[in-house]
Each structure stands twice: as C-alpha cells, then as structure tokens.
Amino acid sequence: MADLEDVQTVDLMSELLRRLKCAQKPDKRLIFIGPPGSGKGTQSPIVKDEYCLCHLSTGDMLRAAVASKTPLGLKAKEAMDKGALVTDELVVGIIDEAMNKPKCQKGFILDGFPRTVAQAEKLDEMLKKRGTGIDKVLNFAIDDSVLEERITGRWIHPSSGRSYHTKFAPPKTPGVDDITGEPLIQRKDDNAEVLRSRLAAFHTQTEPVIDYYAKKSVLTNIKAEKPPKEVTSEVQKALS
Numbered sequence: 001m002a003d004l005e006d007v008q009t010v011d012l013m014s015e016l017l018r019r020l021k022c023a024q025k026p027d028k029r030l031i032f033i034g035p036p037g038s039g040k041g042t043q044s045p046i047v048k049d050e051y052c053l054c055h056l057s058t059g060d061m062l063r064a065a066v067a068s069k070t071p072l073g074l075k076a077k078e079a080m081d082k083g084a085l086v087t088d089e090l091v092v093g094i095i096d097e098a099m100n101k102p103k104c105q106k107g108f109i110l111d112g113f114p115r116t117v118a119q120a121e122k123l124d125e126m127l128k129k130r131g132t133g134i135d136k137v138l139n140f141a142i143d144d145s146v147l148e149e150r151i152t153g154r155w156i157h158p159s160s161g162r163s164y165h166t167k168f169a170p171p172k173t174p175g176v177d178d179i180t181g182e183p184l185i186q187r188k189d190d191n192a193e194v195l196r197s198r199l200a201a202f203h204t205q206t207e208p209v210i211d212y213y214a215k216k217s218v219l220t221n222i223k224a225e226k227p228p229k230e231v232t233s234e235v236q237k238a239l240s
Contacts, residue, residue, distance in 0.1 A: 022052030028107040028239065029132060031114070033210060034140025035202045036195065037151040038224045043140075043235050044109050051239070054104040058091055058113040065094050072097060092122045099130070107135075117208050137213040138238060140224035140231075144199050151195050155184040 065073030153166040157177040
C-alpha cells in the first residue's frame with residue numbers, strides 16, 4: 001500500500017471528498033449485457049462515476065488476480081498455463097474477492113459475466129451468501145446489422161486508445177490520429193467475419209441469461225442503437 005505521507009494533500013482531500021459524496025449514494029449491483037459494439041464500454045464509466053461503483057471486467061480481474069498471486073489467482077494461472085478454461089467457481093470466487101475492496105463498497109458493474117445461465121446461478125448463490133443480490137440487469141439491445149456498420153468502421157490509435165469511426169466519428173485526415181498524426185489501425189477482430197461468429201456465440205450463450213434475469217424482474221432493455229447521449233439518458237432513467 002502507498003505511504004499516505006507521500007500522497008499530495010490535494011489528492012488526499014479530493015479522494016476524501018469523493019468518498020464523502022459516495023457515502024450518500026444508494027448501493028447498486030448491476031450487470032451490463034450486450035453484444036460487442038453495443039456501447040456497454042461507453043456507458044460503464046459514466047454509471048461507475050455517477051454511483052461510485054467499481055467496474056468488474058472478468059478478464060481484467062483474472063489478470064490482476066494472477067499478477068498479485070492470490071490463492072485464486074494461482075489456481076487461475078494453473079488452468080491458463082494448461083490451456084484449460086478457468087472454471088465458473090473460480091471466476092465467481094474472484095468476483096467475491098473483488099467485492100471486499102473499498103472501491104466496491106457501494107456496489108459494482110459486472111461486464112462480460114455471466115455469459116451462461118449456469119454462471120448466473122453461481123453468481124446468485126455467492127451473492128445470497130453475502131445477503132445481497134443483483135439489483136438491475138441492463139440489456140443493450142441492438143440489431144446485428146447496426147453492429148456490423150459500427151464495428152467494421154472502427155479505427156484505433158494504438159498508443160492512446162483513441163477511437164475513430166469512418167462514418168460516425170471520422171479523423172480529420174483519413175487513417176491518421178488527429179492529435180499525433182500517427183497512423184490508425186483496425187483491430188484484427190473488427191471485421192465482419194469475426195463479428196458474425198462472435199454474435200452467433202453471443203446469441204446462443206447469452207440470450208438464455210437475458211431470459212433468466214427477465215423472469216427475476218430485474219431486466220431492463222436499453223435501445224442501444226440510439227446516439228450515446230440518448231442511451232445515457234435511458235440508462236439513467238432505468239437506474240433512478
């Protein structure tokens with residue numbers, strides 16, 4: 001842990017004020033579901049900051065657990081080294097561990113998990129043991145054809161992560177970053193063929209999860225094809 005004596009006073013005070021403000025916020029345990037390109041990544045930081053939640057991405061959590069050599073992280077590393085899938089129990093255990101961190105005190109946004117009904121059930125069991133449960137599941141619903149246009153037109157500036165779109169947010173000069181003038185790249189996954197196979201997997205695996213939460217009356221469908229600001233308004237309305 002960083003020595004607090006070495007932290008600038010202004011940073012300490014701003015963190016203290018942030019925590020005092022967060023203490024007034026309601027607890028929220030949320031799941032964002034949606035296919036790649038549906039806008040979950042755009043909305044997550046907005047909701048996270050508004051409600052003082054932590055953003056739990058299973059990929060990031062697994063990497064962090066492996067890097068910090070927690071007992072669960074070592075088990076996950078063992079599975080990964082063998083080329084095996086990390087078990088659902090292990091992933092739920094890592095989520096359970098993450099929930100103990102101060103930044104997750106007011107709740108969380110789960111992104112990319114659960115992908116199957118079995119995972120959703122294991123997550124519910126873990127939360128039940130904590131005396132809590134999922135408050136709201138937002139399903140970012142969008143037509144596959146809209147996603148194809150969104151994703152195949154996406155270009156990235158690798159070193160900064162800035163993203164552009166040939167139709168919706170083009171760079172000033174085609175193929176070049178506005179700020180550095182460096183070339184833009186297209187991720188190898190951002191093509192129609194890869195997208196179609198990812199969407200097929202999403203529909204097969206995840207649509208039963210949407211039904212699972214609908215039956216529990218915690219699901220809200222978000223019209224994710226709208227412009228980002230309108231989607232933000234819909235998300236805020238669903239969570240208020």
